[in-house]
Amino acid sequence: MDQSDATASVRGERKAPATIYDIARHTGFSPSTVSRALNKPGRLNATTERRIRDAAEELGYRINPMARALPTGKTGTLGLVVSDITNPVYFDLVRGAEHIASEADSTLIFADSQESARLERSIAERLQTSVDGLLLVGSRLGDQDIRELSSVKPLVVVNRLVDGVPAVVPDVAPGIEAALGALRERGHRRIAYLAGPEASWMNTLRWQTLFDLAVSWGLSIVEIKSTEPTRAGGAEAFQRIVAADVTAVFAYNDLIALGLLRASRDRGVAVPESLSIVGFDDIFGADLPTPALSSIRSPLGELGERATRRLLTEIDGAPAEAGAALPTRFIDRESIAAVRS
Amino acid sequence: MDQSDATASVRGERKAPATIYDIARHTGFSPSTVSRALNKPGRLNATTERRIRDAAEELGYRINPMARALPTGKTGTLGLVVSDITNPVYFDLVRGAEHIASEADSTLIFADSQESARLERSIAERLQTSVDGLLLVGSRLGDQDIRELSSVKPLVVVNRLVDGVPAVVPDVAPGIEAALGALRERGHRRIAYLAGPEASWMNTLRWQTLFDLAVSWGLSIVEIKSTEPTRAGGAEAFQRIVAADVTAVFAYNDLIALGLLRASRDRGVAVPESLSIVGFDDIFGADLPTPALSSIRSPLGELGERATRRLLTEIDGAPAEAGAALPTRFIDRESIAAVRS
DNA sequence: CCTATTCTGTCAATCGATTGCCAGTTTGGC
DNA sequence: GCCAAACTGGCAATCGATTGACAGAATAGG
Numbered sequence: 001m002d003q004s005d006a007t008a009s010v011r012g013e014r015k016a017p018a019t020i021y022d023i024a025r026h027t028g029f030s031p032s033t034v035s036r037a038l039n040k041p042g043r044l045n046a047t048t049e050r051r052i053r054d055a056a057e058e059l060g061y062r063i064n065p066m067a068r069a070l071p072t073g074k075t076g077t078l079g080l081v082v083s084d085i086t087n088p089v090y091f092d093l094v095r096g097a098e099h100i101a102s103e104a105d106s107t108l109i110f111a112d113s114q115e116s117a118r119l120e121r122s123i124a125e126r127l128q129t130s131v132d133g134l135l136l137v138g139s140r141l142g143d144q145d146i147r148e149l150s151s152v153k154p155l156v157v158v159n160r161l162v163d164g165v166p167a168v169v170p171d172v173a174p175g176i177e178a179a180l181g182a183l184r185e186r187g188h189r190r191i192a193y194l195a196g197p198e199a200s201w202m203n204t205l206r207w208q209t210l211f212d213l214a215v216s217w218g219l220s221i222v223e224i225k226s227t228e229p230t231r232a233g234g235a236e237a238f239q240r241i242v243a244a245d246v247t248a249v250f251a252y253n254d255l256i257a258l259g260l261l262r263a264s265r266d267r268g269v270a271v272p273e274s275l276s277i278v279g280f281d282d283i284f285g286a287d288l289p290t291p292a293l294s295s296i297r298s299p300l301g302e303l304g305e306r307a308t309r310r311l312l313t314e315i316d317g318a319p320a321e322a323g324a325a326l327p328t329r330f331i332d333r334e335s336i337a338a339v340r341s
Numbered sequence: 342m343d344q345s346d347a348t349a350s351v352r353g354e355r356k357a358p359a360t361i362y363d364i365a366r367h368t369g370f371s372p373s374t375v376s377r378a379l380n381k382p383g384r385l386n387a388t389t390e391r392r393i394r395d396a397a398e399e400l401g402y403r404i405n406p407m408a409r410a411l412p413t414g415k416t417g418t419l420g421l422v423v424s425d426i427t428n429p430v431y432f433d434l435v436r437g438a439e440h441i442a443s444e445a446d447s448t449l450i451f452a453d454s455q456e457s458a459r460l461e462r463s464i465a466e467r468l469q470t471s472v473d474g475l476l477l478v479g480s481r482l483g484d485q486d487i488r489e490l491s492s493v494k495p496l497v498v499v500n501r502l503v504d505g506v507p508a509v510v511p512d513v514a515p516g517i518e519a520a521l522g523a524l525r526e527r528g529h530r531r532i533a534y535l536a537g538p539e540a541s542w543m544n545t546l547r548w549q550t551l552f553d554l555a556v557s558w559g560l561s562i563v564e565i566k567s568t569e570p571t572r573a574g575g576a577e578a579f580q581r582i583v584a585a586d587v588t589a590v591f592a593y594n595d596l597i598a599l600g601l602l603r604a605s606r607d608r609g610v611a612v613p614e615s616l617s618i619v620g621f622d623d624i625f626g627a628d629l630p631t632p633a634l635s636s637i638r639s640p641l642g643e644l645g646e647r648a649t650r651r652l653l654t655e656i657d658g659a660p661a662e663a664g665a666a667l668p669t670r671f672i673d674r675e676s677i678a679a680v681r682s
Numbered sequence: 683c684c685t686a687t688t689c690t691g692t693c694a695a696t697c698g699a700t701t702g703c704c705a706g707t708t709t710g711g712c
Numbered sequence: 713g714c715c716a717a718a719c720t721g722g723c724a725a726t727c728g729a730t731t732g733a734c735a736g737a738a739t740a741g742g
Contacts (some may be wrong), residue, residue, distance in 0.1 A: 014493060017470070019698055030722050035700060045720060065471045066416060067698030069407040070727040077471075085435060088625060091427050098426075098453060107471070110451035112439060129358070130406045130418075130448070151355060258629065284429060285626030288599065360728055371692050376730060386690060408728030411697040 018059040027055045038063070077107050078311060079131040081124055083138045085112040087229075087255065088283040089300065090137065093158070096304025097135060104312055106132070115228075117141055117199060121149075128153050133311045136160070140199040154314040158307045160201040166314055168307040168326075169205075175296035175328030176209050179250070179278050182332060184217060187339035188248045188276065191221045194237055194260065196229045196252030203252050206280060210250055222246070226256055234259025238267060247276060247339050254279035254286050254295055261289055261335065272337035282331050291334030299326045359400040368396045379404070418448050419652060420472040422465055424479045426453040428570075428596065429624040430641065431478065434499070437645025438476060445653055447473070456569075458482055458540065462490075469494050474652045477501070481540040495655040499648045501542040507655055509648040509667075510546075516637035516669030517550050520591070520619050523673060525558060528680035529589045529617065532562045535578055535601065537570045537593030544593050547621060551591055563587070567597055575600025579608060588617060588680050595620035595627050595636055602630055602676065613678035623672050632675030640667045 020034040027034070029052060036043045037052035044052075055061075069075045078101050082090050094110070101108045111127055113120030117140045124134060124141075133154035139146060143162045149155055150165045157167045183191065193210055196203035207223055214221040224240050226233045234256035241249055241260065251257035257279030264271050271277055271291055279286060282297035306323055313320060361375040368375070370393060377384045378393035385393075396402075410416045419442050423431050435451070442449045452468060454461030458481045465475060465482075474495035480487060484503045490496055491506045498508045524532065534551055537544035548564055555562040565581050567574045575597035582590055582601065592598035598620030605612050612618055612632055620627060623638035647664055654661060 017493070021698075031699080032701075032723080033721055035698095036721085039700085043720085048720080062466070062470045064698055066407045066410040067727095068700075070411065070698080070729090071700045073727080075407060085439075086432050086625075088429060094426060095453075107450060107452070107468070109448065111448075112436075125403070127448070129403045152358070153355065262629075284427075285629050288603075288626050288629035290631040362728075372729080373693075373731075374691055376728095377691085380730085384690085389690080405728055408697095409730075411699090411728080412730045414697080 017064070018056075018061040019064070020061070022059055023052060023055050023061060026059065027052055075130060075132050076105065077109055077131045078133055078135065078308065079109045079111065079124075079127040080135045081111045081113055081120060081127065081137065081139070083113050083115050083120070083140055085110075087253075088285065089253065089281045091284060092300035093137065093304035096301040096306075097308045098304075100305050100308035100312070106312075113140070115140065115197070117145075121145055124149050133315045135307055135311055137307075138200060138202060140197065154311060156307050156311040156314060158303060166310055166320060168303055168310060169202075170298040170303060170326045170328050172206055172209050172296070172298075172328050173213075175298075175330045176206070176250075177213060178330035179294070179296055179332075179336075180210065180213055180217070180219070182330065183248050183276060183278075183336060184219065186276070186337060189219055189339075190246040190248075191219055192241060192244050192246040192249040193221065193223045194234065194241065194249055194251040194256055195223050195225050196256070200229075200252075206250075206252060224249075226252070229253055230255050231259035231262070234261075235263035238263035241275070242269065247274075248278070248336065249275065250278045250280075252280060254281050254283045254293060257293055257295070257335075258285070258289065261291075261293060272335050273340060276336035278330075278336060286331075287333060294333045294335045295331050297329050297331050299328070302326055358405070359397075359402040360405070361402070363400055364393060364396050364402060367400065368393055416471060416473050417446065418450055418472045419474055419476065419649065420450045420452065420465075420468040421476045422452045422454055422461060422468065422478065422480070424454050424456050424461070424481055426451070428594075429626065430594065430622045432625060433641035434478065434645035437642040437647075438649045439645075441646050441649035441653070447653075454481070456481065456538070458486075462486055465490050474656045476648055476652055478648075479541060479543060481538065495652060497648050497652040497655060499644060507651055507661060509644055509651060510543075511639040511644060511667045511669050513547055513550050513637070513639075513669050514554075516639075516671045517547070517591075518554060519671035520635070520637055520673075520677075521551065521554055521558070521560070523671065524589050524617060524619070524677060525560065527617070527678065530560055530680075531587045531589075532560055533582060533585050533587040533590040534562065534564045535575065535582065535590055535592040535597055536564050536566050537597070541570075541593075547591075547593060565590075567593065570594055571596050572600035572603070575602075576604035579604035582616070583610065588615075589619070589677065590616065591619045591621075593621060595622045595624045595634060598634055598636070598676075599626070599630065602632075602634060613676050614681060617677035619671075619677060627672075628674060635674045635676045636672050638670050638672050640669070643667055 020031050023034045024031045034052050037049045065076055080097055098108050109131060111123050113123055120141055135156055137158040139157055139160055146162045146165055157165055159169055161167050191214055193207050211221055222244055224244060226237045229252060238260055251260060257277050261271055261277055264275055269275055279293050279295040282295040286293040286295050303326060361372050364375045365372045375393050378390045406417055421438055439449050450472060452464050454464055461482055476497055478499040480498055480501055487503045487506055498506055500510055502508050532555055534548050552562055563585055565585060567578045570593060579601055592601060598618050602612055602618055605616055610616055620634050620636040623636040627634040627636050644667060
């Protein structure tokens with residue numbers, strides 16, 4: 001129900017917020033002095049500063065970020081563009097980014113490109129006019145597009161590498177190695193990779209890493225396409241998985257893995273007895289189904305923190321300091337098992 | 342790994358974005374004419390307008406929202422404050438809000454109060470200086486706080502009712518009635534409500550509605566406290582639920598329900614055979630466990646759309662038009678069953 | 683052909699803050 | 713005591729856009 005109390009609606013009589021001019025008038029100092037009292041501690045006589053600060057407090061003064069942005073060129077705002085806000089993967093990443101941003105007194109603006117490169121580009125462009133820098137997570141854009149955006153304002157890409165653009169990516173090898181090792185120990189020899197979007201850099205990184213490792217271990221491996229990186233996409237791929245005659249499958253992400261898991265159960269293929277499944281990201285809910293999904297987890301929170309910190313230094317024009325690697329980890333739950341003899 | 346290509350870093354040589362002054366110089370018209378050409382179609386000679394628009398295009402002109410905000414007082418931005426960004430409930434709501442906002446050419450700023458009223462208030466205040474209006478979802482603030490915020494700038498609350506403040510809430514009755522009806526049919530007579538945060542208005546609405554209905558149907562019902570509205574909180578409440586000797590429980594939200602479901606399974610209490618569980622919100626993942634969780638779903642997407650539209654009209658100072666009710670719906674999956682004789 | 687409109691484009695003030703430069707006042711060193 | 717250095721605070725320009733008022737030009741009506 002849509003409720004609104006017509007009687008008491010406060011609309012109309014909102015009083016304009018206090019400005020430094022109000023404080024100036026109120027204290028008898030000039031606006032520039034007020035500005036200094038508020039932003040350059042120590043620049044003025046201590047008593048003056050005190051008086052002005054008190055007046056500001058009293059008048060409920062809040063700085064107008066827009067007005068400040070004009071002369072300084074700094075908006076105190078960071079933009080975060082993700083491909084799909086509906087994907088639980090981004091939880092921790094967002095949290096991490098938020099955390100660092102608020103530490104630095106910046107606000108985070110959030111946008112969703114709905115898995116569309118065209119939309120992503122236009123959103124990023126619009127956002128760029130109002131932020132100090134941009135975080136692009138799992139971008140579907142071409143390298144050239146990203147480089148162009150990066151030439152306009154500071155930008156950091158996450159889960160992606162682009163020549164000449166600052167980036168933060170996890171090290172996928174440890175997690176993949178652990179998972180593939182667990183599978184090999186349990187007798188698996190024929191493995192499939194259920195792929196994600198072709199435009200996803202992370203998809204090809206995962207596939208490539210898995211492929212190289214499997215080959216070097218003498219395992220056979222195939223890539224199987226999926227229609228979309230969602231539960232529906234995973235379910236849809238079920239038939240192609242069984243047709244491929246493999247005993248284990250890595251899915252590009254947990255959403256796909258979850259869809260496949262469910263489809264398998266529904267069609268009478270036992271997981272993990274007849275088919276082992278490993279996802280990526282260890283999203284919220286991965287541990288919910290029976291069997292609980294085994295997954296390769298990225299340190300998303302740290303990724304978000306790291307990327308944001310990187311963006312902040314980029315904005316300050318400071319040199320980037322390399323950080324330690326951010327390794328992925330294999331969370332082994334119940335969706336893998338030994339091959340039946 | 343933290344990657345950055347030192348060689349190609351574009352930093353430093355970013356060229357300043359084009360302004361209306363650049364366009365003015367480039368076309369020989371005055372800045373005010375440029376402004377009019379871009380914002381008041383028809384106000385100028387068609388040829389002039391064309392020439393200016395072309396030049397703008399050519400120079401890659403993007404309006405500076407900060408600069409515009411100063412004289413107009415409109416930032417073209419809406420703020421959305423949720424209590425916990427990590428709660429999947431907000432997905433659809435955010436999507437809905439985003440959808441309407443982008444239709445209206447506004448950007449959505451997103452903030453998270455981490456379930457803390459203090460933080461929520463300070464975040465809201467900070468945000469208010471840079472947005473045209475605020476959306477408060479599931480606010481933990483007191484009525485008075487909300488009214489004060491509302492007196493500064495347009496504000497709409499979602500999932501909450503506050504005297505004198507525009508609000509959008511779903512109608513919880515239909516879903517609760519359907520769920521309780523299903524339970525009654527299956528022989529349940531002793532029901533528990535596993536409560537959410539006391540500061541949550543929606544919590545008391547759900548409890549109250551459930552309570553009244555149960556009483557009027559002659560069912561016995563108890564409220565059981567939980568420590569926090571998360572899976573951990575639900576698990577933690579398990580013992581108190583069994584001690585209460587009920588055959589069915591409604592949980593304040595799906596997170597709690599999921600936690601309880603898991604705890605029950607782990608401690609050997611069969612769901613739904615020995616205990617029926619109903620959640621609220623039907624979040625992502627509710628259908629994942631075995632048994633899949635039955636849940637009462639709010640039309641969150643529409644809620645978000647409605648609230649955003651309402652905020653937009655509030656900003657324009659237009660009168661609010663009442664909309665149709667937004668009924669909840671009972672999604673019956675596998676977590677309820679008949680009482681064992 | 684003359685006046686009354688309607689068009690077009692420019693001027694200049696304004697939004698709220700920041701900041702380089704300057705001048706008057708203190709303070710300090712010797 | 714005298715001069716230099718350090719403090720304090722104000723002036724005025726600036727950031728990029730918007731907009732009311734106005735003037736000259738074009739058009740219309742009779």
